[in-house]
Amino acid sequence: MYIEELFIRYLPLIYGVCLKYLKDSTKAGEAVMQLFDDLLYTISDFAIELFRPWIYNVVKSHCFQVLQNEEHRVMTDFNDDATDFEDIMLLLEGKDDNEQTATLTECLNKLPERQQVSLAYFFTDELSYAEIVNKTGYTLKNVKSYIQNGKRQLKTYYDNNNQ
Numbered sequence: 766m767y768i769e770e771l772f773i774r775y776l777p778l779i780y781g782v783c784l785k786y787l788k789d790s791t792k793a794g795e796a797v798m799q800l801f802d803d804l805l806y807t808i809s810d811f812a813i814e815l816f817r818p819w820i821y822n823v824v825k826s827h828c829f830q831v832l833q834n835e836e837h838r839v840m841t842d843f844n845d846d847a848t849d850f851e852d853i854m855l856l857l858e859g860k861d862d863n864e865q866t867a868t869l870t871e872c873l874n875k876l877p878e879r880q881q882v883s884l885a886y887f888f889t890d891e892l893s894y895a896e897i898v899n900k901t902g903y904t905l906k907n908v909k910s911y912i913q914n915g916k917r918q919l920k921t922y923y924d925n926n927n928q
């Protein structure tokens with residue numbers, strides 16, 4: 766069948782575009798398989814003059830759709846990292862509230878500003894990723910990174926202060 770031959774011939778292009786936009790080999794592979802499944806039955810509905818530019822645009826659109834669906838799923842997941850903060854709070858157990866607050870504040874002040882802001886919004890104000898994005902103007906990817914890296918550095922600073 767001609768369609769199979771086209772898919773085989775353009776597989777490296779299709780996978781490369783998926784990898785470029787999705788930035789994850791597993792997601793890219795899944796996107797390629799999904800595209801093949803979808804196009805196998807719908808390709809006859811299109812008037813294709815030049816296959817290469819057409820498939821490039823189809824793949825790019827599919828990747829944007831995957832990213833958009835993923836972003837909506839992440840944005841509605843309000844507290845998926847909230848329990849990770851328990852590690853830091855466990856370190857502070859055994860200290861009185863004033864000492865805990867002072868130690869935590871000292872460690873927080875050592876973090877870069879964007880991490881401080883993101884952590885404060887996430888843990889103190891209990892905002893979701895989406896709300897932090899709206900308040901700060903940071904990208905969703907950056908907010909998640911600032912929170913994750915901030916927690917890691919906060920734990921490191923705390924450990925170093927108590928040795």
